[in-house]
Every structure is written in C-alpha cells, then in structure tokens.
Amino acid sequence: MTTETNNTIQFTPERLAKAQEIIARYPEGRQKSALLPLLHLLQEQEGWTSPEGMDYVARLLDIQPIEVYEVATFYTMYHLHPVGKHVIEYCRTGPCCLMGGEEVLAHLKQRLGIETGQTTVDGQFTLKEVECLAACGMGPVFQIREKYYMNLTNDRVDEILDELSK
Amino acid sequence: MATKILTEHINVPGIETFDVYRKQGGYTAVEKALKTMTPEAIVEEVKKAGVRGRGGAGFPMGMKWSFLAKPEGVPRYLVCNADESEPGTFKDHYLMKNIPHLLIEGMIISSFALGANKSFIYVRGELMYVIHILEKAIAEATAKGFLGKNILGSGYDLELVVQPGGGAYICGEETALLESLEGKRGNPRNKPPFPAVKGLYQCPTVVNNVESIATTAWIVNNGGDAYAAIGIGRSTGTKLISASGHINKPGVYEIELGVPVEDFIYADEWCGGIRPGHKFKALVAGGSSVPILPANLALTLANGEKRLMSYESLSEGGFQTGTMLGSGGFIVFDETSCIVRNTWNFSRFYHHESCGQCSPCREGTGWMEKVLHRIEYGHGHRHDIDLLVDVARKIEGNTICPLGDAAAWPVASAIRHFRDEFEWHITNPQEATQPGAVYRGEMALV
Numbered sequence: 331m332t333t334e335t336n337n338t339i340q341f342t343p344e345r346l347a348k349a350q351e352i353i354a355r356y357p358e359g360r361q362k363s364a365l366l367p368l369l370h371l372l373q374e375q376e377g378w379t380s381p382e383g384m385d386y387v388a389r390l391l392d393i394q395p396i397e398v399y400e401v402a403t404f405y406t407m408y409h410l411h412p413v414g415k416h417v418i419e420y421c422r423t424g425p426c427c428l429m430g431g432e433e434v435l436a437h438l439k440q441r442l443g444i445e446t447g448q449t450t451v452d453g454q455f456t457l458k459e460v461e462c463l464a465a466c467g468m469g470p471v472f473q474i475r476e477k478y479y480m481n482l483t484n485d486r487v488d489e490i491l492d493e494l495s496k
Numbered sequence: 497m498a499t500k501i502l503t504e505h506i507n508v509p510g511i512e513t514f515d516v517y518r519k520q521g522g523y524t525a526v527e528k529a530l531k532t533m534t535p536e537a538i539v540e541e542v543k544k545a546g547v548r549g550r551g552g553a554g555f556p557m558g559m560k561w562s563f564l565a566k567p568e569g570v571p572r573y574l575v576c577n578a579d580e581s582e583p584g585t586f587k588d589h590y591l592m593k594n595i596p597h598l599l600i601e602g603m604i605i606s607s608f609a610l611g612a613n614k615s616f617i618y619v620r621g622e623l624m625y626v627i628h629i630l631e632k633a634i635a636e637a638t639a640k641g642f643l644g645k646n647i648l649g650s651g652y653d654l655e656l657v658v659q660p661g662g663g664a665y666i667c668g669e670e671t672a673l674l675e676s677l678e679g680k681r682g683n684p685r686n687k688p689p690f691p692a693v694k695g696l697y698q699c700p701t702v703v704n705n706v707e708s709i710a711t712t713a714w715i716v717n718n719g720g721d722a723y724a725a726i727g728i729g730r731s732t733g734t735k736l737i738s739a740s741g742h743i744n745k746p747g748v749y750e751i752e753l754g755v756p757v758e759d760f761i762y763a764d765e766w767c768g769g770i771r772p773g774h775k776f777k778a779l780v781a782g783g784s785s786v787p788i789l790p791a792n793l794a795l796t797l798a799n800g801e802k803r804l805m806s807y808e809s810l811s812e813g814g815f816q817t818g819t820m821l822g823s824g825g826f827i828v829f830d831e832t833s834c835i836v837r838n839t840w841n842f843s844r845f846y847h848h849e850s851c852g853q854c855s856p857c858r859e860g861t862g863w864m865e866k867v868l869h870r871i872e873y874g875h876g877h878r879h880d881i882d883l884l885v886d887v888a889r890k891i892e893g894n895t896i897c898p899l900g901d902a903a904a905w906p907v908a909s910a911i912r913h914f915r916d917e918f919e920w921h922i923t924n925p926q927e928a929t930q931p932g933a934v935y936r937g938e939m940a941l942v
Contacts (some may be wrong), residue, residue: 355657357571357614360697362679366662370621397679404681404851405662407621419622423583424784424841425740425827461665461845462583462784463622466825467739467746476625 339382345371349390361391365401369408379408406460414449414456416494419473423462426469430483434470435459437484441491454495499726501714501734502707503750506594512629514636517597523642525713529605530650533716538609542712544720546732551577551668551705552783552823553898554807563692564610565700573701574607574615576709577673581620581665582783583845584825587736588706590748592619593626596633600656602709604642605716607654610702614655618673621660630658665849669897670703672851683853684897707736728754731806735824737766742830744768756802757781757810758795761828774830775941778914781810782822784842785902787909788835789819791942815909831941834934835917839910840868846903857900860891864907871918874925881918885911914939 341349349368356363368390372383384398391398402408409417420435439445442455449456465471468480479490510516517523529538543558564572576599580588592599599617607615619627634656637643645653659677661667667676671685674696695701711733715723724732731753740746743761745768751760761776762769770776779794780786797803797812804810811818829838847861864887867880888904895901911918917935921928928935 365679405664407663423845424838425584428741464580464586464589466584466586
C-alpha cells in the first residue's frame with residue numbers, strides 16, 4: 331500500500347541537481363543507497379522530514395514510500411515533526427556528564443523554558459537530547475546544525491543563545 | 497622522541513589542503529604503491545606490520561584483507577568505517593577534520609591493494625562539517641590526478657564516495673554499516689557469510705576503521721617491518737587515544753603502544769594528571785563498552801608490574817582483573833564520580849542505541865537501564881544487583897552483533913569491582929540521592 335498524497339514538495343533546482351548527482355554515485359540499480367543522503371537534503375530544505383517529503387524522495391528513487399518511512403524512523407537525525415529554527419542537540423552521554431553536562435542541561439532547559447523534545451513558543455529553539463557526539467574531551471557539548479559548541483558552561487550557553495536570538 | 501605516524505604534521509597550518517599536505521610528503525606513498533608495488537606486495541607489508549583494527553575489535557588488518565574473495569567479474573569494495581559513536585572515543589573525528597588527505601591517501605592505497613575501483617567512507621551524519629571537509633579534499637585529490645580514471649598514469653581507476661549516516665551507533669558494526677550504506681535500517685546481518693565474501697551489494701567487501709586505513713601510507717613508505725618495530729609484542733605501531741574525564745589535559749594523543757597506563761595519565765606529555773585536588777578512582781580504557789577498572793587494577797597487573805597501553809596488557813587477567821584497549825576511548829574518573837550513575841548513563845545509551853533485532857539486547861538493555869535507574873534514584877531492591885548480573889550474563893554472547901556484549905560488560909564490570917557502591921545506594925537511599933552524593937567507602941584511590 332502506498333500513501334501518495336497531493337503534496338507539492340519538491341527540491342529546488344539546485345538541490346534536485348545535487349540529488350541527481352548523489353544518485354549517480356552508486357552502481358546501476360543500487361540507487362536506494364542514496365536514501366540517507368537524500369533525506370538529509372530534504373531536511374535541510376524543509377526543516378524536517380515530513381511524510382510528503384518522504385513520498386517525494388521515494389518517487390525520486392523509484393522505491394516504495396514504506397521503504398523510506400522505515401529508514402527515516404530508525405535514524406535519530408531525521409526530525410519527524412516540525413522543529414524550531416535552531417535545533418539544539420545536547421549530548422547526554424557519560425563523558426559530557428562527568429564534566430558537568432547535567433548541570434548545564436538543567437540551565438539550558440531553564441533558560442529556554444522547555445523540556446527535552448519541546449520547542450520554544452517563539453519557534454526559535456527545539457531541544458533534543460542525543461547520545462555521544464564524539465567530542466568527549468571537549469564536553470559538555472551540543473550541536474546546532476553543523477556547528478559544535480564545546481566546553482559549555484552556563485555562561486557560555488547564555489552567550490550562544492543571546493547570539494542566536496538576535 | 498616518540499614516533500608519530502598519524503599526527504606528525506597535524507598541527508601544520510593548512511594541512512587540510514592538498515598543497516600543504518603534499519609539501520609535507522603527502523601522497524608519496526600513493527606514488528610508490530601505484531608505480532612500484534603490486535597489490536599483493538602491499539597486502540604483504542600490511543601483514544608484516546601487524547596492524548590490528550583500530551575500531552575496537554583489534555583483528556589483524558592484513559589477515560582481514562587476505563580473506564577477501566576475488567571472484568572474476570564481480571566488483572570488490574573497500575568501506576571506511578567512520579561512524580565513530582562509542583562514548584569516550586573521538587579520535588577519528590579529530591583525524592578526519594584536521595588531516596583529511598591522510599585518510600584519502602590511505603583509501604587510495606588500500607583500495608588499490610584490494611582491487612576496489614569504488615570505495616566508500618561512511619561518516620556518522622552528525623559530522624556533516626567533516627563530510628564537507630572530506631568532499632573538498634576528494635575534489636582536490638581528483639583535480640591533481642590522485643583519484644578518478646588512470647591515477648598517475650598507472651591504469652588504476654578509483655572513485656571515492658563519502659556517505660553520511662543518519663545517527664545510529666549500531667552502524668559502527670560492519671554489517672549494520674553495509675545495510676545502512678544500501679539505504680536500509682542499520683540492522684546487523686547474520687555471519688557467515690562475512691563481508692569479505694558477501695558484503696556491500698552482496699559483493700566481496702573489506703570494512704576498516706579510519707585510523708587503520710590512515711596507517712597504510714606510512715607502512716608503504718617505511719615498510720611493514722619498520723611499523724612492527726614500534727610498539728610492544730603483538731601490539732605493534734602507534735595508537736590514537738581519546739582522553740576525557742577528570743584529567744588536566746583531555747584530547748587526542750598518539751602513543752607508541754606499550755606506554756605504561758600510569759605514565760599516560762600522569763605525564764605532562766599526555767593527560768597531565770588527575771585534576772587538582774582530586775584522586776584517581778576508576779578507568780574506562782577503550783570506550784564505554786569495555787569493562788571499567790578501579791584505579792589500582794588500571795595501573796597494576798596481578799604480579800605487581802605496571803599495566804601497559806597495549807592490547808595484551810590491558811586484557812591481562814581476563815575480565816576479572818583486566819579490560820580491553822578497544823577503540824582507545826580513555827575515560828578517567830576521580831573520587832567525585834558516582835559509578836552507579838555512570839553505569840546507568842552508559843546503560844541508557846545502549847538501550848537507546850540497540851537496533852531491536854535480537855530479543856536479549858532489545859529487552860535486556862531496557863531492563864538493565866530500568867533497574868539501574870531505580871537503584872540510582874533510591875528505589876533499589878536487595879536482589880537488584882544479582883538481577884543485573886543475571887540479565888547481563890544472558891545478553892552477553894546471545895546476540896547477532898557485539899552490541900549485546902557492549903551493553904553487558906559495563907554493567908557486569910561495575911558490579912564486579914564496585915559492588916559495595918551499588919549496595920550503599922540500595923541500603924542508604926536517602927543519603928545516596930542527595931545532590932552530588934558519592935559513595936566514600938573503602939576503595940583504593942590513587
């Protein structure tokens with residue numbers, strides 16, 4: 331069963347060209363290998379991985395929508411619900427906690443006025459707790475898009491949020 | 497002066513660019529390999545070097561290469577495992593972002609040795625900025641004739657593809673990685689067949705870690721015997737160690753294998769000692785999955801000799817008194833660390849990251865996390881400790897992939913060495929749940 335929708339999502343011409351370049355990287359008949367990169371491309375454009383977007387990716391790859399859904403729901407990096415302008419992915423794992431990560435997270439939640447998984451009312455920030463970000467020597471650490479913020483303290487968190495809120 | 501195989505030039509300004517890397521002697525190994533060596537000769541040098549897989553398992557790299565099936569008319573693949581996600585481990589991240597051409601040079605040499613014409617670097621998706629660094633470096637190397645068709649006029653073709661993951665620790669397991677690379681959920685495959693026979697797209701495939709592949713340029717330039725002369729025993733060469741926790745100088749250090757653990761922790765050259773005013777309580781030497789050791793066992797073997805940073809010495813005594821070098825994720829705990837809380841934290845990680853394919857892992861990791869949570873938060877029962885040991889034992893060795901073992905070992909070892917701390921949490925819940933409360937009973941702090 332497919333769940334085709336009357337969606338209007340499609341990649342911008344630049345992203346479509348990028349998507350086609352990605353698909354061409356794989357051997358003939360192995361275009362499904364492009365699925366994870368294309369979902370990243372979709373999320374970069376739309377802000378989240380919507381069902382309509384997943385259907386669109388399925389059509390691009392000539393695979394069933396269910397094949398996209400089962401992948402998107404397995405990996406933690408795809409946002410399956412709308413998110414804020416800035417998604418803060420906060421490392422909650424051991425080495426960061428040893429360096430005060432839990433205290434800084436508590437401060438971050440207080441400052442934003444939200445709990446993990448929520449978005450601020452102004453739509454600016456979404457807070458996600460994630461597992462190890464591979465920056466353990468520089469913890470506590472969080473990531474916003476491609477940028478890592480390391481050696482976090484309460485003051486440093488305030489500075490970052492002030493800067494991003496401008 | 498200790499030999500630096502991977503990091504000698506890492507602080508040279510601009511080393512991430514082709515031109516600067518080349519000025520430092522980069523890509524001479526590719527020239528030597530493609531112009532003067534046969535693939536078989538390269539495999540032989542890697543075997544002589546005795547390199548053991550740097551991702552954590554420590555399997556001999558040359559032997560892994562020699563297992564590769566070579567049927568006619570079927571493509572072979574090399575896949576670089578850059579899905580580094582083991583808590584405490586960040587060496588591949590450091591290597592790729594700072595000196596990407598070292599990995600690319602290693603990929604060219606290794607692909608040539610294995611007869612692969614298309615190779616993949618599977619990078620955890622969180623490191624998207626590193627992916628861009630690698631893609632830029634690949635474009636540079638291609639423009640200079642070191643990738644693409646007829647490399648350096650040798651007749652050898654190689655296309656290198658960087659693949660972003662989607663955020664799943666299990667994709668560090670080689671068959672789960674291959675599933676993910678095929679655009680599927682990262683569920684590990686049953687073995688056999690091993691990837692060397694049926695790997696990516698059911699074709700013969702070798703999966704190697706970033707650090708392992710990056711060593712090949714040095715081995716080609718200097719010879720396998722020279723590499724084997726570094727290190728100690730069957731722990732040849734150098735190893736990148738990611739140091740974190742309660743030390744003065746966290747970071748990534750390249751050591752010659754065989755350095756005493758004590759020196760690595762206390763010497764200014766490396767970790768610079770435990771943070772001021774505190775004492776050494778425990779060590780996780782090889783990433784969160786390996787057994788934790790109390791300070792005395794971390795520094796000393798049963799016979800009183802110093803424990804060394806090597807595969808053999810760290811595992812000396814089995815799991816009763818030893819641990820593993822693993823990925824080199826070196827996490828140091830001082831006396832302010834609560835072992836129960838840390839064990840719960842690691843257990844939460846493995847529960848979260850279990851792919852859910854095998855019942856012992858899917859159910860057992862959740863069960864352990866739940867029991868540890870209730871102990872940590874003052875609701876533990878007297879039988880909980882034995883229950884944890886029992887669940888850990890029933891997970892270990894009973895899953896398709898090693899994630900089950902990785903989840904069980906931290907719990908089993910924490911109870912083995914710090915059982916009194918768990919008991920204190922259960923018998924003194926009011927005290928144990930006070931903010932910052934840590935067990936201060938009998939234990940050897942250093």
